[in-house]
Each structure stands twice: as C-alpha cells, then as structure tokens.
Amino acid sequence: MTRRVSLIKNLDWWTILLYALLVFLGWINIYAAVFNEEHQSIFDISQRYGKQLMWIGAAAVLAIVILIVESKFYSAFAYPTYIFMLILLVAVLVLGRDIKGAKSWFELGPIRFQPAEFAKFATCLAISRYVTQYNFKIHKIKSLFISGLILFTPMALIVLQGDAGSALVYSVFLLVLYREGLSGIVLFLAFIAALLFVFTLLWPKFTVLLILVCTSLIVSKAYGLKWSAFVKAIMMLASGFALVWLVAKGLKIDVSNYLILIISLGLSAVPFLVHTYKNKLKNVAWAIFIVFGSIFYTFSVGYIFENILEVHQRTRINELLGIESDPYGAGYNVAQSKIAIGSGGFAGKGFLNGTQTKFKFVPEQSTDFIFCTVGEEWGFLGSSFVLILLLTLILRLLFLAERQRSAFSRVYGYGVACILFFHLAINVGMTIGLAPVIGIPLPFFSYGGSSLWSFTILLFIFLRLDANRLELLR
Amino acid sequence: MNNFSNRIYVIGGIFVLVVLIFMIKLFNLQIVDDSYKLSAENNSQRQVTQYPARGLIYDRKGELLVYNQAVYDVMIIPRQVKRFDTLDFCKLLGIEKLDAIKKLEKAKNYSYRRASVFLKQLSSEQYAVLQEKLYKFPGFFVQPRTLRKYPRQSAAHALGYLNEVNNKEIKADSYYSQGDYIGKSGIELTYEKDLRGEKGKKIYWVDVYNRIKGSYRDGKFDKQPISGNDLISTLDIDLQEYGELLMQNKKGGIVALEPSTGEILAKISSPGYDPEMLVGRVMSKNYRALVQNDSLKPLFDRTLMAQYPPGSIFKMVNALIGLQEKVINPFTRFECHSGYHVGSFTMGCHAHVSPLDLRSSIMHSCNAYYANTFRYIVESPKFGSVNNGYDVWRNHVMSFGLGERLGTDLPNELRGGIPTLKYYLKKYRRKNLRALNMISISIGQGELLITPLQMANMCAAIANRGHYYTPHIIKSIGKEKGVDEKFTVKHETSIDSSYFSSVIDGMEMVVTGGAGSTGGLAAVPGIRVCGKTGTVQNAHVKDHSVFVAFAPRENPKIAILVYVENGVWGSRYGAPIAGLMIEKYIRGEISDSKRWIEKRMIEADLINQSEEK
The missing domain is CATH 1.20.5 (Single alpha-helices involved in coiled-coils or other helix-helix interfaces)
Structure with a gap:
C-alpha cells in the first residue's frame, strides 16, 4: 500500500495535467475538423471524433498499466523491447498494407497499427540504456558508432517502408547526445550543413563558393592570420583565377567561372597550406579543411537532391524555399493551410465556424494539418496558447530529466522531450510554411490511435521513471 | 551531477x-x-459549382438530336436568410406563399449551413427579373444549370433521359453530389462519363446583403469546368422519325441495321414518348403518368427488352444449319399435306403445292419442310443421339448472336433464350430427348425467345453471308475518338458463306416470287429486296406480324426487322412497313406507286380499334 501511495505522491501531476489538457484540446479540434451535421453525437464511432474518443479511453488504460509496472522493468527490458520493435518493423515490410504509398501499417480486422510510431519509445529506451553503460565514452569512435547504429537501424527500416518523414525524427537524438557530452561543434556543423543545403539550392554554385571562400578568409584572419599573409592569399587567388581564365580563353575552352574558381582555389591552397604548416596555425588549417569539406558537401547536396530524393520530396523542398510555386499542385496543401490559419485573425472564427474547414479546402485536416483548424477557429490567441502549452510540457520534461539521479532516466527524459519537440517543430512549421511538408503528427492533437498511444507510452514511461527519481537504475 | x-x-x-x-x-x-482575412466580420465565401456543358448528340448525317438549354436553380442557405418580403419574393418566383414556407422548412431540415435547391429551373426570362432584386433576399442565390432539349422530338428510347442522382449513385461515384443530373437510360446512361465533362468551381466573397463582392483571392482557387464530349450517333433521324410515324398506334418495334458495320440506323419501340416529356419540372409528373397510368408501357424499350418467339423468320436459320450439316441440299424436297403428320401428331400448314424444294419452302413458309429438316438435323446418326444433335443445333443457332446479349452500347439489353438440353430433359422427364418433343422450335415457335435487336442482327448476318458486327448506336466520341474497338470485331457464324445463296434466293422469292409469295408488299421497285414473313401464334390474343428483310441483295445497305404485336399476318403489317423503311433509307423518299401502302400503314390503328381475330 505504501508503495502505491508513494507512487501517487511522487507522480508529476503537472505533466499529467498538461497531457490531459492537450489531448482534450486535440479532440475538440478533431471534432471541428470533421464536423458534419448528420452525425452530431460525439460517440458516433462512424466518425473520426467518435473513434478518437475510443483511442483516448484506451490511452488512459495504457497509461495506468505503464505506471503500475516497476520502473526497473523499463531499463531491464530496454534491449528486448528494442529488438522486438525491429522485428515488427521488418515484418511490416513483408506483411504490411500499402496506404498512400507507404507500406507501414499492419491491419488486424478493423484495427490498423503503425509500428514506426512505437519504434520511437523502444529506440529511446535502447539509446538511454547504451549511453549510460560503464564502457560508454562519448568521444570514443566505437561508442559513437554503436549509438549511431542503434538510431540508424530503425531509421533505415522506416525509410524502406516509404515513410521518410517518420524516419527523420531519429535525427533529433543528436540533441540528446549533445546533452550527454557530444561536442558542440557537431551541433554547429549540423547547423552549417543545413544552412549550406538551403544556400546551395537557392543560389548559383559560384555565389555559394565565393561566399565560402570569403568567410573562410575572414575566419582565418580572425584566428591569427597576419595581414600580410591575408593580402597575399587574396592576391594569389585573384591572380590564379585570372591566369586560368586567360588560359581557358586562349585555348578557347568553354569553362564556367565556377570551375575556374575551383581550379585556382586548388592551386593557391598549396602555398597557403605550407604557410600555415610553417607557422603552426592550427585554427587556420581547420578553416581551410572546412572550406574544402563544404565544397565537397555542396557537390553532394546537388547530387542527393537530384538523384536520391524522390520527386515529391524535391518539390516540397522547392516549394518551401520558394524556388517553385504551384499553389494548385504541390503547394496546394500549404497554400490552403496558410489561408485557413491566416483567416483566423486574432481571436479566430469560433468553434465549428471555420469556413475553410467546412469547404474542405485543407486536405488531411484531422491528421497532419490539424493545426489549421486550431489556427482558423481559435485565431492567434488559440494557436499561441497551444504552442505555449506544448512548449511548457517539453520544458517541464527537460526540467524533470535533470532532476533524475539515474542517468538512464535522464537520457530517456531528454529523448522524450526532443522527440516531442521535433514533431512540434516539423508539424507546425509545415502548416505555416516554415518547414517542408513531412507527414508526421502533432503530438496529442492529430487524429489516430497509433500516434496517440505512442506518445502516451513515451511520456508515461518517463513519468514512471520520474516517480522513482531517487533510485539508481542500472 | x-x-x-x-x-x-x-x-x-x-x-x-x-x-x-x-x-x-x-x-x-x-x-x-x-x-x-475577411474584410468584414460578416463576410463569407460562397462556392458556386460551375457545371460543364453536357456533350451534344448528332445523328449520322450531322443533324443535332440533343442540345442544352440554360435554366437557373434558386438556391438557399437557411443560416444566411434574414427577414424578407415574402409576398414580393413569391411573386417574383411565381409560387404560392404556403409553398414557399414549405420549401424553406425543407431546406432547413436538410441543412442549416449548406446550400440546397429552393426552386428548380427558372427560365432565363424569370431569372433576368429575379437577378435585379436578389440583393433584397439574403441567403438566396442562383445556380445556373442546363436541361436537355430535343429539336426532333424523336428517338426517345435510344437517347434516354436524365434525372437527379440518387443516393446510391452518389455513393458509387464521388464525382456526383446532391442535385446533379445523371443519365438514367439509353445513350445518356451508357455514355454518361463521356457526356458529363468535368465540373468546375468558382469561389466568391459575398457580403451580408448577399451581394457578390468579387472572386475569392482573384480566382486563384477557381476551377474551369470542362465540357463533355459530343457524340455522333449511327441513327438516321429521318428514317427514325419515319419509322415512328409508320408505327403510330401500333405496339411493337423496328430495328434497322447497316449489315457491313453493325450500325443501328433506326430503332423504334412503339408506343414511344416525346423525349421532352422527361425534362425539367414536368418530368416527375410525366414519369409517373408514363409508368403507372399507361398500360401500353411507353417507357419499355421493346427493341431490347421484349423477348418474342421469332416465328417463321427463324426458318432461314434452320435451313442454313441443315445445309451446313449436309442433311439437306437446296434440291431436297419434302411432302406437305396441309401440315406435318407423324402418327397422331400434327403440325398444320397452309395450302400450297407439294412437295417443295428449299427455295420454295422459304417462299411459301412451309412448316412441314422445317419440321423435317429439324428432325434430320437432330436425329442425324453422326451425332450419336438426339441429345447431342440438339446441342450441335443449339450451338449453330447461338452463333447468329441469338440467346445471348449481343453487347450493344445501349443499357438494359435482354438475352432472350434458346432452351437448353437440360431444360427439355427436365420438362419431359426423360434421359433421351425425342425430336418431336421440341418440333415447334423448328418453325420459330415454342420456347424460343428472341429480342427484336437479335432478330435484326440475325438478318444482318444472313445479308453478310455468314458474319455480323455487334450492333451499336454511337459512331464516334468527341473529335478524335472513333468507335469502340469491340464494335469492329467481325463475328463469324458457324455456317459457311457458300450455303447462303439458296436461302437468299428463297428470301428474294418471298418478296418478288409472284403467286404464293408471302411478302409481296415489301417490294420496292428497282431494288432487290430479300425478306421473310413471320406470323407468331398466340394462344389468347391475335398473332404477331413479323418481317425481316435486307436490301439490296448484293452489297446490302440495310437489314431490318419489323415486329407488330397482334398484327395477325406477317404480310399484313410487317412486310409493307419494312418495304417502306427500305425505300425511305435507300431512296430518301417513297415512290408514288407505294403511296397507298404508306397511307394505309400510317392510318392503321391496332391499339384503339381492335380487329377480330
């Protein structure tokens, strides 16, 4: 009895309250999104809101079961759960059902089930377990390699299912690893890489390269390159460029400025490297290395974009960056979504009064684009409220994670917070045109049993761990 | 930490x-x-469906058969309705105030927010008056629609009619929504997907006073409707109208085909109706009248759905099977003494010289000849038993496109029926069939059931000396798409083409053989018409008058069937009507020497004045 009492006492009720509030608001908006005058009863299970009510009931039962289980169980069974989920992910590739181009659903009679959703908590458990093992050292290649493997395996399987969006979620574990000591440079590089990716697609190759060169020169100067060397470097580069250009003209070879710049860079790099080596300018060497790495990277971005990404993924990114604009075709969802949200104004049109909703302009209104309904019917006030509510929950989770005595619980808590954040960022970002269209659900809001249950499991395992935060789990 | x-x-x-x-x-x-955002709080959008123009239908010579006429539905969104001057409104629309209140209630019951039809099909003149005052009546707006219009008021069965979609159709195809029109019969049904085109939409901003403030987002999200495809029919509308005229006040049907292609030149089911009756506001009233209160069933398409015994026109098929199976040859003679007698069994025949050879047997329509031929076929020792012999016979018959749906491009075609061996064995409770059990089908009576379309097609197969093309009524769809490929497939009968000439000789003698020929009234001066009469015996009512014919004998241009219910002799109505139709089609007009026949046919009334049997 005392154990039960202490469980109830030690549970973080604030989080549970936030969770309940979000699920309730989500349901309200699903009701509005699919509202239909012929079926007004909220229990009508032929309608999505009726079904969602069932899923919510089941989620509550699930939450209670999770809380009853011993917290040691979760760390002890982290690997078996992970392996089991991997098996399911493989099985769905064979036995799954094709829905909208993705083979990611099991179908058991009337119930559909998406293992990719549940792989999230299993992977989160496994990585928490691995990172907190004795022999784990964040800067050892082997440790990094194995943690990479733990994340990459489910990711690859999900990509194979044709659901690239759900796979991207796993990239957010980079933040978790950062908290556990991964160098900040990795985060910085990831940021630079993202920036370069965008620039490469937006601007001509020559411009991007020129910016890179200039930046690296300025960085080198800042890190101790003398003025004389700096001027020399620029002279060298300029004369190299002029030389190659003249030669090309003389021989009547048709080469682009881009190629000339690369060749002259290659030529001038040799004496430059010698100079830095002689003067032991370690930071400058780094800068040069990064420049050439970036050049290689911009090449591969172009290649990946044209050859590996699928057409719809390419057009979605092009739409986002404004390279293509086709409000009737590829950009239809986002254009309609922005109109719906934009028309909400300050206070919204009111519950069930969304005209965009009623005209069914926005596709996937109750699943991936549920935030439109929030934006249209509750306006800036309502959508900000929802955002702040979700942010509060996520920050609360970070706070709870830090107070854990056991490292396992802490890493897991970070994992939960980061996964929730990724979903929030991508889902809301896509509805307001700040992120590419990637079909992943808004936590607790989007219609669907699989996603609601998966977030519930994710969250309540952490709450269970948190209830025993003073214990040391191994 | x-x-x-x-x-x-x-x-x-x-x-x-x-x-x-x-x-x-x-x-x-x-x-x-x-x-x-919306510029004012009460502003709202209105989505107006842009209905595409439905495809037009032309006849084979380019005459327009069906086109569209604009009408206007008054729509209502009950939520936006404010207090208004009911009296003024009712006067504008020409309805009673009570009626208006009822319609308002109905719309509210349907949906408070969604638009529904308040009053259907205002004419352009009514709309012009209403349009100016519409701003006084918030919640009401007008949706343009089109109705079908028929310049020739003919060929109603073939063209078919439109009606509002029902719930089943909406469920089956998400293209349709409440209040849309869909083809319910005839060409309108079969070619619905080609004719309908694609709906568009226009989104407007409207203010509190129901005035259109402009298009939403500069029409960025509007969609232009795409018009339906025009169709060219195989019908010859002049021939069709002439056939309808000849068949007036008679029950029955005419089917005329072009043997070399299978194209349906005319298709008359009588009594018919004026296609304009099933259009617009008068439709439901007329429909009820046509279905419930008319014992003659004018909506029933006899050419496709009536299954009759063919009578003596079936004798050609039996003769051809006999020739193919070599149980007879053109010079085989059978005796006939006022009929066919075996023991106590007798099948009567009329008076003619005896014995007859094959050609004369067709000319005189001798029953005994075909009873004998049929027996020789099924009892032929090479088949081992009558059972096998019957199966062989039946397969030959079916190769003429009888007893199965032909697969024409008109809906509701029935298959008719050639009795199966199993059927007879069960009926007579025997293991082994005897030829006498089913001897009546040798002369096209008994259990045989064939639709007029199949009879005409059978005649076309004979005219082609052994093959036919599936009869069809559409020649081409849109500008480029020609006829459906399945209508260019040649269907061979199981009879070698060499066997046809003696049978066709007999058919020519039916029309021009002089004394004793049964179809003399079908003759057309200067054209070699080949035909065959049929008189289908009925137990309780007067016999049916049947005639098949094709002409000219070489390179036939038309094959025709005329079936006049209760017309007594095949020679009395069938033959003269077929002759007139052939002349009309080939010559374009009727020669003076035949005016008296034309007059007699047009004036004949078998529905209102009954003749004695």
Whole structure:
C-alpha cells in the first residue's frame, strides 16, 4: 500500500495535467475538423471524433498499466523491447498494407497499427540504456558508432517502408547526445550543413563558393592570420583565377567561372597550406579543411537532391524555399493551410465556424494539418496558447530529466522531450510554411490511435521513471 | 551531477527560440497580413459549382438530336436568410406563399449551413427579373444549370433521359453530389462519363446583403469546368422519325441495321414518348403518368427488352444449319399435306403445292419442310443421339448472336433464350430427348425467345453471308475518338458463306416470287429486296406480324426487322412497313406507286380499334 501511495505522491501531476489538457484540446479540434451535421453525437464511432474518443479511453488504460509496472522493468527490458520493435518493423515490410504509398501499417480486422510510431519509445529506451553503460565514452569512435547504429537501424527500416518523414525524427537524438557530452561543434556543423543545403539550392554554385571562400578568409584572419599573409592569399587567388581564365580563353575552352574558381582555389591552397604548416596555425588549417569539406558537401547536396530524393520530396523542398510555386499542385496543401490559419485573425472564427474547414479546402485536416483548424477557429490567441502549452510540457520534461539521479532516466527524459519537440517543430512549421511538408503528427492533437498511444507510452514511461527519481537504475 | 548539466539551457533555448519564431510567423499570418482575412466580420465565401456543358448528340448525317438549354436553380442557405418580403419574393418566383414556407422548412431540415435547391429551373426570362432584386433576399442565390432539349422530338428510347442522382449513385461515384443530373437510360446512361465533362468551381466573397463582392483571392482557387464530349450517333433521324410515324398506334418495334458495320440506323419501340416529356419540372409528373397510368408501357424499350418467339423468320436459320450439316441440299424436297403428320401428331400448314424444294419452302413458309429438316438435323446418326444433335443445333443457332446479349452500347439489353438440353430433359422427364418433343422450335415457335435487336442482327448476318458486327448506336466520341474497338470485331457464324445463296434466293422469292409469295408488299421497285414473313401464334390474343428483310441483295445497305404485336399476318403489317423503311433509307423518299401502302400503314390503328381475330 505504501508503495502505491508513494507512487501517487511522487507522480508529476503537472505533466499529467498538461497531457490531459492537450489531448482534450486535440479532440475538440478533431471534432471541428470533421464536423458534419448528420452525425452530431460525439460517440458516433462512424466518425473520426467518435473513434478518437475510443483511442483516448484506451490511452488512459495504457497509461495506468505503464505506471503500475516497476520502473526497473523499463531499463531491464530496454534491449528486448528494442529488438522486438525491429522485428515488427521488418515484418511490416513483408506483411504490411500499402496506404498512400507507404507500406507501414499492419491491419488486424478493423484495427490498423503503425509500428514506426512505437519504434520511437523502444529506440529511446535502447539509446538511454547504451549511453549510460560503464564502457560508454562519448568521444570514443566505437561508442559513437554503436549509438549511431542503434538510431540508424530503425531509421533505415522506416525509410524502406516509404515513410521518410517518420524516419527523420531519429535525427533529433543528436540533441540528446549533445546533452550527454557530444561536442558542440557537431551541433554547429549540423547547423552549417543545413544552412549550406538551403544556400546551395537557392543560389548559383559560384555565389555559394565565393561566399565560402570569403568567410573562410575572414575566419582565418580572425584566428591569427597576419595581414600580410591575408593580402597575399587574396592576391594569389585573384591572380590564379585570372591566369586560368586567360588560359581557358586562349585555348578557347568553354569553362564556367565556377570551375575556374575551383581550379585556382586548388592551386593557391598549396602555398597557403605550407604557410600555415610553417607557422603552426592550427585554427587556420581547420578553416581551410572546412572550406574544402563544404565544397565537397555542396557537390553532394546537388547530387542527393537530384538523384536520391524522390520527386515529391524535391518539390516540397522547392516549394518551401520558394524556388517553385504551384499553389494548385504541390503547394496546394500549404497554400490552403496558410489561408485557413491566416483567416483566423486574432481571436479566430469560433468553434465549428471555420469556413475553410467546412469547404474542405485543407486536405488531411484531422491528421497532419490539424493545426489549421486550431489556427482558423481559435485565431492567434488559440494557436499561441497551444504552442505555449506544448512548449511548457517539453520544458517541464527537460526540467524533470535533470532532476533524475539515474542517468538512464535522464537520457530517456531528454529523448522524450526532443522527440516531442521535433514533431512540434516539423508539424507546425509545415502548416505555416516554415518547414517542408513531412507527414508526421502533432503530438496529442492529430487524429489516430497509433500516434496517440505512442506518445502516451513515451511520456508515461518517463513519468514512471520520474516517480522513482531517487533510485539508481542500472 | 553531470558536467554537462548546463547544456539544458542550450537545448531549452533552441526549443524556446523555435516556438518564438513560429509565434512571430503566426502573428504575421493572422494579424499583420490582411490578404488571408475577411474584410468584414460578416463576410463569407460562397462556392458556386460551375457545371460543364453536357456533350451534344448528332445523328449520322450531322443533324443535332440533343442540345442544352440554360435554366437557373434558386438556391438557399437557411443560416444566411434574414427577414424578407415574402409576398414580393413569391411573386417574383411565381409560387404560392404556403409553398414557399414549405420549401424553406425543407431546406432547413436538410441543412442549416449548406446550400440546397429552393426552386428548380427558372427560365432565363424569370431569372433576368429575379437577378435585379436578389440583393433584397439574403441567403438566396442562383445556380445556373442546363436541361436537355430535343429539336426532333424523336428517338426517345435510344437517347434516354436524365434525372437527379440518387443516393446510391452518389455513393458509387464521388464525382456526383446532391442535385446533379445523371443519365438514367439509353445513350445518356451508357455514355454518361463521356457526356458529363468535368465540373468546375468558382469561389466568391459575398457580403451580408448577399451581394457578390468579387472572386475569392482573384480566382486563384477557381476551377474551369470542362465540357463533355459530343457524340455522333449511327441513327438516321429521318428514317427514325419515319419509322415512328409508320408505327403510330401500333405496339411493337423496328430495328434497322447497316449489315457491313453493325450500325443501328433506326430503332423504334412503339408506343414511344416525346423525349421532352422527361425534362425539367414536368418530368416527375410525366414519369409517373408514363409508368403507372399507361398500360401500353411507353417507357419499355421493346427493341431490347421484349423477348418474342421469332416465328417463321427463324426458318432461314434452320435451313442454313441443315445445309451446313449436309442433311439437306437446296434440291431436297419434302411432302406437305396441309401440315406435318407423324402418327397422331400434327403440325398444320397452309395450302400450297407439294412437295417443295428449299427455295420454295422459304417462299411459301412451309412448316412441314422445317419440321423435317429439324428432325434430320437432330436425329442425324453422326451425332450419336438426339441429345447431342440438339446441342450441335443449339450451338449453330447461338452463333447468329441469338440467346445471348449481343453487347450493344445501349443499357438494359435482354438475352432472350434458346432452351437448353437440360431444360427439355427436365420438362419431359426423360434421359433421351425425342425430336418431336421440341418440333415447334423448328418453325420459330415454342420456347424460343428472341429480342427484336437479335432478330435484326440475325438478318444482318444472313445479308453478310455468314458474319455480323455487334450492333451499336454511337459512331464516334468527341473529335478524335472513333468507335469502340469491340464494335469492329467481325463475328463469324458457324455456317459457311457458300450455303447462303439458296436461302437468299428463297428470301428474294418471298418478296418478288409472284403467286404464293408471302411478302409481296415489301417490294420496292428497282431494288432487290430479300425478306421473310413471320406470323407468331398466340394462344389468347391475335398473332404477331413479323418481317425481316435486307436490301439490296448484293452489297446490302440495310437489314431490318419489323415486329407488330397482334398484327395477325406477317404480310399484313410487317412486310409493307419494312418495304417502306427500305425505300425511305435507300431512296430518301417513297415512290408514288407505294403511296397507298404508306397511307394505309400510317392510318392503321391496332391499339384503339381492335380487329377480330
């Protein structure tokens, strides 16, 4: 009895309250999104809101079961759960059902089930377990390699299912690893890489390269390159460029400025490297290395974009960056979504009064684009409220994670917070045109049993761990 | 405590930053940027479906058969309706006040928010008057529609009619929504997908006073409707109208085909109806009248759905099977003494010279000849038993396209029926059939059931000396798409073409053989018409008058069947009507020497004045 009492006492009720509030608001908006005058009863299970009510009931039962289980169980069974989920992910590739181009659903009679959703908590458990093992050292290649493997395996399987969006979620574990000591440079590089990716697609190759060169020169100067060397470097580069250009003209070879710049860079790099080596300018060497790495990277971005990404993924990114604009075709969802949200104004049109909703302009209104309904019917006030509510929950989770005595619980808590954040960022970002269209659900809001249950499991395992935060789990 | 615990601020900072950026973007979208918002609080959008023009239908010579006429539905959204001057409104629409209140209630019951039809099909003149005053009646607007219009008021069965979609059709095809029109019969049904085109939509801003304020977002989200495809029919509308005239006040049908292609030249089911009766506001009233209160069933398409015994026109098929199976040859003679007698069994025949050879047997329509031929076929020792012999016979018959649906491009075609061996064995409770059991089908009576379309097609197969093309009524769809490929497939009968000439000789003698020929009234001066009469015996009512014919004998241009219910002799109505139709089609007009026949046929009334049997 005392154990039960202490469980109830030690549970973080604030989080549970936030969770309940979000699920309730989500349901309200699903009701509005699919509202239909012929079926007004909220229990009508032929309608999505009726079904969602069932899923919510089941989620509550699930939450209670999770809380009853011993917290040691979760760390002890982290690997078996992970392996089991991997098996399911493989099985769905064979036995799954094709829905909208993705083979990611099991179908058991009337119930559909998406293992990719549940792989999230299993992977989160496994990585928490691995990172907190004795022999784990964040800067050892082997440790990094194995943690990479733990994340990459489910990711690859999900990509194979044709659901690239759900796979991207796993990239957010980079933040978790950062908290556990991964160098900040990795985060910085990831940021630079993202920036370069965008620039490469937006601007001509020559411009991007020129910016890179200039930046690296300025960085080198800042890190101790003398003025004389700096001027020399620029002279060298300029004369190299002029030389190659003249030669090309003389021989009547048709080469682009881009190629000339690369060749002259290659030529001038040799004496430059010698100079830095002689003067032991370690930071400058780094800068040069990064420049050439970036050049290689911009090449591969172009290649990946044209050859590996699928057409719809390419057009979605092009739409986002404004390279293509086709409000009737590829950009239809986002254009309609922005109109719906934009028309909400300050206070919204009111519950069930969304005209965009009623005209069914926005596709996937109750699943991936549920935030439109929030934006249209509750306006800036309502959508900000929802955002702040979700942010509060996520920050609360970070706070709870830090107070854990056991490292396992802490890493897991970070994992939960980061996964929730990724979903929030991508889902809301896509509805307001700040992120590419990637079909992943808004936590607790989007219609669907699989996603609601998966977030519930994710969250309540952490709450269970948190209830025993003073214990040391191994 | 962990060394890296202050990294929570970096991670938390990233989270807060992203949400902050989102909120700034939301602020921009929802508050700063006006382009997404409504200019006034009560403004709302109205989505008006743009209905495409339904495809037109032409006849084979390019005459317009069906076109569209604009009408206007008054629509209502009950939620937007404010108090208004009911009297004025009713006067504009020409309805009673009570009626208006009833319609208002009905619309409210349907949906408070969604638009529904308040009053259907205003004419352009009514709409012009209403349009100017519409601003006084918020919640009401007008949706343009089109109705079908028929310049020739003919060929109603073939063209078919439209009606509002029912719930089943909406469920089956998401293209349709409440109040849309869909082809329910005839060409309108079969070619619905080609004719309908694709709906478009226009989205307007409207203000509180129901005035259109302009198109929503400069028409960015509007969709232009795509018109339906025009169809060219195989019908010859002049021939069709002439056939309808000849068949007036008679029950029955005419089917005329072009043997070389299978194209349906005319298709008359009588009594018919004026296609304009099933259009617009008068439709439901007329429909009820046509279905319930008319014992003659004018909506029933006899050419496709009536299954009759063919009578003596079936004798050609039996003769051809006999020739093919070599149980007879053109010079085989059978005795006939006022009929066919075996023991106590007798099948009567009329008076003619005896014995007859094959050609004369067709000319005189001798029953005994075909009873004998049929027996020789099924009892032929090469088949081992009558059972096998019957199966062989039946397969030959079916190769003429009888007893199965032909697969024409008109809906509701029935298959008719050639009795199966199993049927007879069960009926007579025997293991082994005897020829006498089913001897009546040798002369096209008994259990045989054939539709007029199949009879005409059988005649076309004979005219072609052994093959036919599936009869069809559409020659081409749209500008480029020609006839469906399945209508260019040649169907061979199981009879070698060399066997046809003696049978066709007999058919020519039916028309021009002089004394004793049964179809003399079908003769057309200067054209070699081949035909065959049929008189289908009925137990309780008068016999049916049947005639098949094709002409000219070489390179036939038309094959025709005329079936006049209760017309007594095949020679009395069938033959003369077929002759007139052939002349009309080939010559374009009727020669003076035949005017008296034309007059007699047009005036004949078998429905209102009954003749004695």
